[in-house]
Amino acid sequence: MITTKSIKKIRKSVSKARNNGKIIGFVPTMGALHKGHLSLINKAKKESDYLVVSIFINSLQFSPSEDFKSYPRKIKIDKRILEKKKVDLLFYPQADKMYGPDFSSFVEETRLSKKLCGKSRPGHFKGVTTIVAKLFNIVQPDLSFFGQKDYQQALIIKKMVKDLNFAIKIKTSPTIREKDKLALSSRNLYLNQKERKEAKAIYEALSQAKQMIKNNKRNPKKIIAEMRKIIEKRPRASIDYIEIRNANNLEKIKKIEGKVFIGVAAYFGKTRLIDNIIVNKN
Numbered sequence: 001m002i003t004t005k006s007i008k009k010i011r012k013s014v015s016k017a018r019n020n021g022k023i024i025g026f027v028p029t030m031g032a033l034h035k036g037h038l039s040l041i042n043k044a045k046k047e048s049d050y051l052v053v054s055i056f057i058n059s060l061q062f063s064p065s066e067d068f069k070s071y072p073r074k075i076k077i078d079k080r081i082l083e084k085k086k087v088d089l090l091f092y093p094q095a096d097k098m099y100g101p102d103f104s105s106f107v108e109e110t111r112l113s114k115k116l117c118g119k120s121r122p123g124h125f126k127g128v129t130t131i132v133a134k135l136f137n138i139v140q141p142d143l144s145f146f147g148q149k150d151y152q153q154a155l156i157i158k159k160m161v162k163d164l165n166f167a168i169k170i171k172t173s174p175t176i177r178e179k180d181k182l183a184l185s186s187r188n189l190y191l192n193q194k195e196r197k198e199a200k201a202i203y204e205a206l207s208q209a210k211q212m213i214k215n216n217k218r219n220p221k222k223i224i225a226e227m228r229k230i231i232e233k234r235p236r237a238s239i240d241y242i243e244i245r246n247a248n249n250l251e252k253i254k255k256i257e258g259k260v261f262i263g264v265a266a267y268f269g270k271t272r273l274i275d276n277i278i279v280n281k282n
């Protein structure tokens with residue numbers, strides 16, 4: 001595996017691979033790699049011939065009150081994992097090379113980004129789309145891979161790619177879960193034992209919603225009320241949002257029908273976790 005901080009080197013290696021007829025796959029990450037990332041890497045390896053992974057903790061997507069400084073940094077372990085996975089190239093840029101002191105250009109999707117997590121974390125998705133656009137311009141992949149746990153992020157990136165004509169196909173991969181069904185996330189590392197135990201309430205609430213829909217309950221408000229009860233039973237939990245939306249555009253819906261997004265964002269202690277499921281009801 002080549003590890004580089006150099007934009008020049010990455011462009012040279014990728015264009016050489018492309019000239020040799022290889023399909024370039026790309027998995028952007030913020031490191032602290034877990035099985036969720038590995039499933040993206042496995043999928044990317046299957047679908048491409050030359051795989052680039054980036055590790056960059058993007059300050060721009062954290063607000064001043066968020067966990068940028070304490071975000072887990074595990075570069076040595078991450079490198080070993082990626083080497084074992086036979087990733088071709090690790091791009092590990094320096095912050096000052098990505099955002100120089102005179103940096104003043106941003107990429108912003110303005111519709112989907114205002115909803116759900118965008119409401120609770122203003123500026124977050126502008127930070128995500130700006131860094132992902134930069135990484136796309138640097139790596140110039142054919143395919144790029146994102147997890148379904150960050151469903152809204154993946155939808156926004158697909159929209160950015162469409163609106164701005166990036167010649168990149170966005171692929172998504174199912175959420176990977178612990179035994180008790182908690183979605184894998186680098187932020188799970190922050191949970192103490194009691195918070196960790198309570199956090200499984202998120203998936204319990206999502207499963208309750210799925211079951212209610214299966215039983216022909218069609219009223220989102222009633223389903224959300226039942227989901228709330230499950231999470232509120234946990235003393236260390238506080239709900240940011242529970243929403244049931246149209247899965248294609250994240251608009252509000254009055255009745256469950258078609259492809260529906262059911263999403264939860266909740267704090268356990270100080271740690272904000274998100275999760276979702278997609279349900280099809282005809």
Ligand code: PAF
Nearest residue numbers: 028029030058128131150
């Ligand atoms: O999902 C993430 O880890 C980040 O938001 C991403 C896509 C790597 C951009 O910093």
